[in-house]
Amino acid sequence: MRVEICYARPQLDGRGAKLLKNLQASGQYPTLKAVETLDVILLDQTCGLNEASLVGVFADPVVQQGRCDGTGPSVSPLADWTLAIEVSFKAGVTDPVAITAREALGFRLQKFWPEEAVVQTAVLYLFALSSAATAAEIAQLTARLHNPLIQQAIVLNRLEWTQGRRFPDLYPVVKITSGGRAENVPLTALDEAALLKLSKERLLALTKEEMRAIQGYYLDPEVQKSRRSVGLSVEPTDVELEMLAQTWSEHCKHKIFQAEIAYHDKVTGEVTQITSLYSTFIKQTTRDLTPERPWLKSVFHDNSGVVEFDDSTLVCFKVETHNSPSALDPFGGAITGIVGVNRDILGTGKGAKPIFNTNFLCFGDPRTPADQIPSGLLPPKKVLEGVHRGIVEGGNHSGIPTVSGGFLFDESYLGKPLVFCGTGGVLPAKILGEDATVKHIEPGDLAVMLGGRVGKDGIHGATFSSLALDEASPTSAVQIGDPITQRKMSDFLLEARDLGLYKGITDNGAGGLSSSFGEMAEASNGIRLDLDLCPLKYAGLAPWEILVSESQERMSLAVAPDKIEAFLKLAHQRDVEGAVVGQFTASGFVEAYYHKTIVAKIALEFLHGGLPRMQLRAVWVPPVRHETPLGNPANLKELLLKVLADPVVASKESLVRQYDHEVQARSVVKPFCGEKADGPTDGAVLRMYPWSPKGLTVTHGVCPRYGDTDTYAMAMNAVDEAFRAHISVGGDPERASVLDNFCWPDPVESAQTPDGPYKLAQLVRACRGLRDACLAYGLPLISGKDSMKNDAVMNGKKVSIRPTLLISLMGAISDISRACTTDFLEAGDLILLLGETRPEMAGSIVEKVLGHQLPGTPTVRPRRAFAYYKTLAQALRRGLIRSSHDLSDGGLAVALAESMIGGRCGAQVTLDEIPGYFWHQATDAELLFSESPSRFLLSVAPENWEEVQKLFSGSPLSVIGVVTSSSQLIVESRGKRLIEVELDELLTAWNVLATLV
Amino acid sequence: MINVGILTGFGINADLELGQAFEMAGATPQFLPLTSLIEDSRALSGVQILAFPGGFSFGDHLGSGRVFGQMVKSRLKDEVDALLARGGLVLGICNGFQTLVKMGLLPNIEGDWTPTVSLITNDHGLFQDKWVKVRYNDKSVSPWLRDLQEADLPIRHGEGRFVTLNEQVRKDLKERQLIALTYENENPNGSQDNIAGITDPTGRVFGLMPHPEAFTSRFLHPLWRRRREVGSLGLKVFENAVDYLK
Incomplete structure (x- = not known):
C-alpha cells in the first residue's frame, strides 16, 4: 500500500x-x-x-x-x-x-x-x-x-x-538468516602472516604485534584453564576478538599518541625518546597549570572536560571528529557526529545538558573541476552540501544552538573532509547533595541500555576509521543519527538524573556496547552482559554484532537494583526504550552470554592493559621550499578583492544563517554583527542565566597552512588564534580552557607511507607548540581527540590531508554588557592596530591566492603578547573600546574590510605607523597582508584615546587611521594612495559563496 | 499567582527560555511533559495559561506540528476547551504556533477546531535564523498584544509560510482583526499577507512564528552594541498576559 x-x-x-x-x-x-x-x-x-x-x-x-x-x-x-x-x-x-x-x-x-x-x-x-x-x-x-x-x-x-508502470508498493526489508550465534576463530596456531591475514579479512585493523599479543593471551595456561572451567574453547570467540579489536582500535585507544617515539631532529641533532605524546605534552601541560587554575573540575577521564562556571554551576566541552563516515555519507556522517558529541555531554559526570554546538568543517574547494577529483571520491561541493545539511538538522532539531565554528577549504581535504563537531554543556555542581562529576558504579548494579535499538548500522565504525579509505570500505560503517529520538532520551535522562534514578552513565559511540560497558566495567572491576536481552531492530544479528554495533541514540547506564523499576517506568512513560542487559560484577572479567551460553570471557586487565605500546620513528628535516618574497605588487586593490573572494575568507552567511544559533536564548555575541548583521564576529558570547552578568565565550583556532613550514609554529598559532579571539570578544584572560583535536595523515612508517617519520615529526612538533603556547597563556587542555588516518587511496593515488590541529576554547566573561564585536561603530572613531606586524607570509592566504611560496612563518611570541592581552581585556572591561577584531587570514587588509562591512562605513588608513620592530623591513603589501599573530584592529572614540594610550603604555599600539562616514576604504603609505575601494566592491567579492552553495 | 503550563516532549526544545520569560513577567511556569498529561490530565486544571513552545516536535516529519497537534487534539481537547471557558490563555510560538494551527485551535473561527489555515515550508525552502521587524495589529482585541506597536524579533524556522484554505478565510482573518502581527519591510518566508501571527476571535489564543521569548533582554538584540534603544522587548507579550489575568 x-x-x-x-x-x-x-x-x-x-x-x-x-x-x-x-x-x-x-x-x-x-x-x-x-x-x-x-x-x-x-x-x-x-x-x-x-x-x-x-x-x-x-x-x-x-x-x-x-x-x-x-x-x-x-x-x-x-x-x-x-x-x-x-x-x-x-x-x-x-x-x-x-x-x-x-x-x-x-x-x-x-x-x-x-x-x-x-x-x-x-x-x-x-x-x-x-x-x-x-x-x-x-x-x-x-x-x-x-x-x-x-x-x-x-x-x-x-x-x-x-503504459501502466508504477512505483513499488513496498521496498525490500532486511531479512537476515545468518548469524545468531558465536563462532570460534582459531588463532593460537597461526603464524604471523596468517594472523595479519585474519586481521585484514575481519576488518580488525590490528598490527602483527597486536595480533601476537592476543595470541599470547590465549596461549597462557592460566587463561586456558579459566576458559575451560566455564566451557569455552581455548581459541577466542568472534565476540572476544571483535571486542579486543574495538577496544584496541586507534580510534578508541589513541595508539599513536601513546606510542614510544624516537624523535630525531636533523637540524639541531637532537635525539629524544618520547613515551606517549599524550602524557608528555597534553596531560602534563594541564598538570603544570592546575595549581593556578583551581576551577578545573574534571579533566581527561570523563566524556568531556569539566570546569567551574560559578559556585553552583559547572560547564563542560567536547569536540569530536566524524571524518570517515562523512566522506562516505556526508549528511548521515555529519548528523551522527553532532548527535554523537551531544551524547558525550549527556554522559559527562552524572549527566549534563547540552547548551551549545560548534562545528569546524574542512572541505576541498567547492569549485574544483570534476576532472581534478580522484574517481571514487564525492565532489567537494556535494560533500559540503550534505555535511552542512547534517549540521543544520542535527543542531536545529536537537534544540541546541550552533554558536561558533567555521569552514576551511583546501585541496588536501579532497580525499577526506574533516568534520569537527563540538558541544558544550551545563550541570549543577551538586546533584542530590553529591558532587555531580562523580559516578560510582558498584558490583550488583544493573547494566542498562537506553534509547534506540541495535541493528547492523555502524558495525566496524571504530576499526574502520582507523584505516585509510579505499574503494572497498564497508558500507555498514555508516549510521544516521535521529535527533528527535535522542531529544526524547535526553529529556528523560535529565529528569531521571535529578531524581537520582541512576548511578553511572556513558554514551554509546564508536564501538557501541563493547566500548561503553567495557570502560564502565573498570569501575566495579567486571561485568556480565546478556547480549540476547538487547532490543534489536531486526532478528538475526550475531552476538558480536550486537556488542560492537554503533546504532545511534543509545546510552549505557548503571542502575541500582532498587531503582530499576522506577527508572524503567519513567523511561516507558517518556517513550524511551530501556532494557537491563547485564550486571556489573567484581570478577575481573568482561563476560558475555547469549541465551545463557557464555560467548566471551576476557580479563579486564588484558582488555585495557594488554595492548603493546607502538614503537615509532620520527625524523625532522625542514621541508624544502621555493620562496620568493611578495615584494610590492602593483595592484593592491585587486589583491584585496581576490583575497576576500577566496572561499576561506569569503562570507559564509548563506550557510551559517541556516543554523539556529539562538535557541535557549543565550546569544549575546552571535555569528554576525553590525548594521546589516552580516559582519563576522570573532567568537560567541553566551549568557548563562537571565539574572547574571557572567557569560561564556566560545572561539576556535586552526591554521593548517602554517604547518607547511613547521607544525610547531602552526600549533602555537592555532592556540593564539583561539585565545586572541576570546580576548577580542571581551573574555577574561585568566579564565579559559582549550580542547585539542588533531587530524593527521597516517604518520606510521610503512610501505604505503614511506614519509611516516616526517609526518610523525610534524606531530611531535605540533604537540610541543601546543604545550608551549598553553603554558605561556595559562590555558589548560581539558579534553581532546585525535584522528590519525586521514588519507584516501583511490585508483592508486594517495590524497593526504594537511596536518590539522583545531583548538576550541571555552572561556568566561565577567560582564556580558562589555562584550565586544568587530564592526566599526561611528564615523570619527580612531582606528588602532595592536600587536607587532612582521613580514610573515608563509602559509598565508595571499600565498594560496598567488600560488607561489612566500617567506616568513608567522611566529607567536606569547609572553610578549600576553602582557597586552591583559591590558586589552582591562580596556574592554572599562568600556574604552568601540570595536575589536582579531587579525587572522588576510591580515590587516581583510580585518579592515570586515570591520567596515559590519559598520557599513568607510575607513581611511595609513601604513606609516604600523607597530613592530621590523615594519621597515616589510613592503606595503606585506604590512597589509602579513599574518603575524597576536594582533587586533581596534576602534576607540577620540575622547578616550588619551586614556587608552596611557593604559597601553609600552605596548605595540598605534593609531593607523579613522572611521569615516564615506563608503570607501582608503589606504595610504608615505603620502601615496595604495588602495581606494568602494564598500560595495568589497561586499561583492566577499559574498562570492552566497550563490555557490 | 499565575500558573503557566509549558508543554514539553517529542522534540519540543524552546521550553526553558519560555519558562524564564514567563517567570520574568511574574508568572510561575510548570513544565508538563505531554506524555504525562496523556496519562493524567489533571495538571491542566491548575493552570491559567497553556503554552506550546518552539522546537521540532517529531522532527517536523509529515509536516511541522501535525503529529503533536493530533495527539493534543485527540487527548486533551476537552481540557483545553475548559481552560478557555474559564478565561484562560493559550500561546503557541513557532512549532507551538504550527501545532495550534494544525489542530485547528487557530484561528478557530467556527469554534469547532477545524483547521482552516496552515504553515508550510518557506517559499525558498530553507531554515533561516534572522531578526525581522514585525508590526502588531493595534485593532486586535487580544490581551497578549496590548500597547504593542512594532518590534524586532528573531525568526528561526523552515516552515513558517502562512496560507489559508481559501479566500473566505483570508477575508475573515482581516475583517475580524485576527491577524496579530505582520512582517514589516520584508516577507521572509512567502507568508500570505505577510502574516507572522494570528489570534482566535476571543484574542485569548495567540500564535506566532517569531520568538518573543528569545528577546527578554537588550543584550539578545543583534544591534545592542550599536543602538541605545532596541525597541520593545519580546518580554512585553508575557507581561501583558500576566497583567490581564491578575
Whole structure:
C-alpha cells in the first residue's frame, strides 16, 4: 500500500522550489521547467484503516491531498511532468520519518502500530522538462538526489507511466538468516602472516604485534584453564576478538599518541625518546597549570572536560571528529557526529545538558573541476552540501544552538573532509547533595541500555576509521543519527538524573556496547552482559554484532537494583526504550552470554592493559621550499578583492544563517554583527542565566597552512588564534580552557607511507607548540581527540590531508554588557592596530591566492603578547573600546574590510605607523597582508584615546587611521594612495559563496 | 499567582527560555511533559495559561506540528476547551504556533477546531535564523498584544509560510482583526499577507512564528552594541498576559 501526499495547489511546495532553484543555478538542466515533490508512506498492512483515514493521518487538510492507489503523480499540481524519480532508504538504514509515521499511525489506531508491520517512506520527485530527458541528464539528476550507499532511486518517465508502470508498493526489508550465534576463530596456531591475514579479512585493523599479543593471551595456561572451567574453547570467540579489536582500535585507544617515539631532529641533532605524546605534552601541560587554575573540575577521564562556571554551576566541552563516515555519507556522517558529541555531554559526570554546538568543517574547494577529483571520491561541493545539511538538522532539531565554528577549504581535504563537531554543556555542581562529576558504579548494579535499538548500522565504525579509505570500505560503517529520538532520551535522562534514578552513565559511540560497558566495567572491576536481552531492530544479528554495533541514540547506564523499576517506568512513560542487559560484577572479567551460553570471557586487565605500546620513528628535516618574497605588487586593490573572494575568507552567511544559533536564548555575541548583521564576529558570547552578568565565550583556532613550514609554529598559532579571539570578544584572560583535536595523515612508517617519520615529526612538533603556547597563556587542555588516518587511496593515488590541529576554547566573561564585536561603530572613531606586524607570509592566504611560496612563518611570541592581552581585556572591561577584531587570514587588509562591512562605513588608513620592530623591513603589501599573530584592529572614540594610550603604555599600539562616514576604504603609505575601494566592491567579492552553495 | 503550563516532549526544545520569560513577567511556569498529561490530565486544571513552545516536535516529519497537534487534539481537547471557558490563555510560538494551527485551535473561527489555515515550508525552502521587524495589529482585541506597536524579533524556522484554505478565510482573518502581527519591510518566508501571527476571535489564543521569548533582554538584540534603544522587548507579550489575568 502506497500513501502518496502532494500539495493540492501549485506553488506551495517549498522543497520542490528549492530544488528547482538549485538545479537551475547549476546550469546543467536547460530544459527543466518545474519540480514538484510528493511524500510517500509505504505500508505492508493497514490494520483496518481505510483510504480516507490513511490520507487523513498524513495529509494537511488545508493544503494537501493524498491517494492510496499509486496514482499520486496524476493528481499533483504539476500536470505536465515528464520524469519521476523516487528516492527511498535502503533496507536497514535508519529512516526517521518512518519512525514518526509509525507513531502517527499508532495514534490514529489508538494503540501501537504492530511492531512487525513494515512502515517505509520515500520522496517522489516529479520533473517537467521541455524536451525528453537524456540518459545523461537522468543519471546526473539521480546522482544528485540520492546517495547510493544508503538510498535507492527508481526512475520512471511519462511514457512508462502512461503504459501502466508504477512505483513499488513496498521496498525490500532486511531479512537476515545468518548469524545468531558465536563462532570460534582459531588463532593460537597461526603464524604471523596468517594472523595479519585474519586481521585484514575481519576488518580488525590490528598490527602483527597486536595480533601476537592476543595470541599470547590465549596461549597462557592460566587463561586456558579459566576458559575451560566455564566451557569455552581455548581459541577466542568472534565476540572476544571483535571486542579486543574495538577496544584496541586507534580510534578508541589513541595508539599513536601513546606510542614510544624516537624523535630525531636533523637540524639541531637532537635525539629524544618520547613515551606517549599524550602524557608528555597534553596531560602534563594541564598538570603544570592546575595549581593556578583551581576551577578545573574534571579533566581527561570523563566524556568531556569539566570546569567551574560559578559556585553552583559547572560547564563542560567536547569536540569530536566524524571524518570517515562523512566522506562516505556526508549528511548521515555529519548528523551522527553532532548527535554523537551531544551524547558525550549527556554522559559527562552524572549527566549534563547540552547548551551549545560548534562545528569546524574542512572541505576541498567547492569549485574544483570534476576532472581534478580522484574517481571514487564525492565532489567537494556535494560533500559540503550534505555535511552542512547534517549540521543544520542535527543542531536545529536537537534544540541546541550552533554558536561558533567555521569552514576551511583546501585541496588536501579532497580525499577526506574533516568534520569537527563540538558541544558544550551545563550541570549543577551538586546533584542530590553529591558532587555531580562523580559516578560510582558498584558490583550488583544493573547494566542498562537506553534509547534506540541495535541493528547492523555502524558495525566496524571504530576499526574502520582507523584505516585509510579505499574503494572497498564497508558500507555498514555508516549510521544516521535521529535527533528527535535522542531529544526524547535526553529529556528523560535529565529528569531521571535529578531524581537520582541512576548511578553511572556513558554514551554509546564508536564501538557501541563493547566500548561503553567495557570502560564502565573498570569501575566495579567486571561485568556480565546478556547480549540476547538487547532490543534489536531486526532478528538475526550475531552476538558480536550486537556488542560492537554503533546504532545511534543509545546510552549505557548503571542502575541500582532498587531503582530499576522506577527508572524503567519513567523511561516507558517518556517513550524511551530501556532494557537491563547485564550486571556489573567484581570478577575481573568482561563476560558475555547469549541465551545463557557464555560467548566471551576476557580479563579486564588484558582488555585495557594488554595492548603493546607502538614503537615509532620520527625524523625532522625542514621541508624544502621555493620562496620568493611578495615584494610590492602593483595592484593592491585587486589583491584585496581576490583575497576576500577566496572561499576561506569569503562570507559564509548563506550557510551559517541556516543554523539556529539562538535557541535557549543565550546569544549575546552571535555569528554576525553590525548594521546589516552580516559582519563576522570573532567568537560567541553566551549568557548563562537571565539574572547574571557572567557569560561564556566560545572561539576556535586552526591554521593548517602554517604547518607547511613547521607544525610547531602552526600549533602555537592555532592556540593564539583561539585565545586572541576570546580576548577580542571581551573574555577574561585568566579564565579559559582549550580542547585539542588533531587530524593527521597516517604518520606510521610503512610501505604505503614511506614519509611516516616526517609526518610523525610534524606531530611531535605540533604537540610541543601546543604545550608551549598553553603554558605561556595559562590555558589548560581539558579534553581532546585525535584522528590519525586521514588519507584516501583511490585508483592508486594517495590524497593526504594537511596536518590539522583545531583548538576550541571555552572561556568566561565577567560582564556580558562589555562584550565586544568587530564592526566599526561611528564615523570619527580612531582606528588602532595592536600587536607587532612582521613580514610573515608563509602559509598565508595571499600565498594560496598567488600560488607561489612566500617567506616568513608567522611566529607567536606569547609572553610578549600576553602582557597586552591583559591590558586589552582591562580596556574592554572599562568600556574604552568601540570595536575589536582579531587579525587572522588576510591580515590587516581583510580585518579592515570586515570591520567596515559590519559598520557599513568607510575607513581611511595609513601604513606609516604600523607597530613592530621590523615594519621597515616589510613592503606595503606585506604590512597589509602579513599574518603575524597576536594582533587586533581596534576602534576607540577620540575622547578616550588619551586614556587608552596611557593604559597601553609600552605596548605595540598605534593609531593607523579613522572611521569615516564615506563608503570607501582608503589606504595610504608615505603620502601615496595604495588602495581606494568602494564598500560595495568589497561586499561583492566577499559574498562570492552566497550563490555557490 | 499565575500558573503557566509549558508543554514539553517529542522534540519540543524552546521550553526553558519560555519558562524564564514567563517567570520574568511574574508568572510561575510548570513544565508538563505531554506524555504525562496523556496519562493524567489533571495538571491542566491548575493552570491559567497553556503554552506550546518552539522546537521540532517529531522532527517536523509529515509536516511541522501535525503529529503533536493530533495527539493534543485527540487527548486533551476537552481540557483545553475548559481552560478557555474559564478565561484562560493559550500561546503557541513557532512549532507551538504550527501545532495550534494544525489542530485547528487557530484561528478557530467556527469554534469547532477545524483547521482552516496552515504553515508550510518557506517559499525558498530553507531554515533561516534572522531578526525581522514585525508590526502588531493595534485593532486586535487580544490581551497578549496590548500597547504593542512594532518590534524586532528573531525568526528561526523552515516552515513558517502562512496560507489559508481559501479566500473566505483570508477575508475573515482581516475583517475580524485576527491577524496579530505582520512582517514589516520584508516577507521572509512567502507568508500570505505577510502574516507572522494570528489570534482566535476571543484574542485569548495567540500564535506566532517569531520568538518573543528569545528577546527578554537588550543584550539578545543583534544591534545592542550599536543602538541605545532596541525597541520593545519580546518580554512585553508575557507581561501583558500576566497583567490581564491578575
